[in-house]
Amino acid sequence: MSTSPAPLETPRRPTVVNAAYWVWLAAAAMCVFFGLLQLFISGDAVRDALLERHPDADIDATITLIRGVGAITAVVGVAVAALAGPVRKGSARMRRTLVVLSVVFAFLLVVGSASLPIHPLLIIAGMALLIASFLVYLPAAGKWFDGA
Numbered sequence: 001m002s003t004s005p006a007p008l009e010t011p012r013r014p015t016v017v018n019a020a021y022w023v024w025l026a027a028a029a030m031c032v033f034f035g036l037l038q039l040f041i042s043g044d045a046v047r048d049a050l051l052e053r054h055p056d057a058d059i060d061a062t063i064t065l066i067r068g069v070g071a072i073t074a075v076v077g078v079a080v081a082a083l084a085g086p087v088r089k090g091s092a093r094m095r096r097t098l099v100v101l102s103v104v105f106a107f108l109l110v111v112g113s114a115s116l117p118i119h120p121l122l123i124i125a126g127m128a129l130l131i132a133s134f135l136v137y138l139p140a141a142g143k144w145f146d147g148a
Contacts (some may be wrong), residue, residue: 014144017088020135024084024098027128031077034119038070066117073122076105080129087136092145095136102129 046066047059079101086094106126112118135141 011144013088013090014140016135016138016141017144020132020141021084021088023128023132023135024080024087024102027102027125027132028077028081028084030121030125030128031073031080033077034122034125035070035072035074035077038066038117038119039074041066041070062117069112069116069118073118076101090144095145099133099136102133106130 041063043063046063050057050059050062080098083094083098083101087098106129109118109122109126113120113123
């Protein structure tokens with residue numbers, strides 16, 4: 001009678017890592033959605049609304065700025081979504097990269113919301129990025145990334 005070797009047990013992924021992954025994906029989806037919304041906004045509608053409020057403003061530059069901010073936001077959302085997978089699998093290097101991206105972008109959202117045309121709900125996405133960054137560095141998640 002032969003005995004088969006016991007299967008190797010893979011360590012269980014910490015709950016905080018799973019939570020951070022889903023929070024990052026939700027924030028990425030918000031960034032992509034609002035980024036594309038700003039990127040493909042109707043120029044005529046924005047022009048009419050801005051001319052009513054500020055008749056002397058440079059409308060074309062403002063529309064370009066709105067679209068530029070939208071493009072950057074969408075690209076950051078795609079990058080966060082792409083990096084969240086390797087972080088969930090235990091890549092310590094990708095964790096550091098994603099946390100830096102998240103913190104810098106959240107900071108830029110908060111600072112930029114004073115002067116740039118940023119959708120107010122994007123501040124919630126920035127807070128979600130910060131929450132996920134915090135979760136992934138809790139002590140419960142440390143062993144998961146030390147073993148990778």
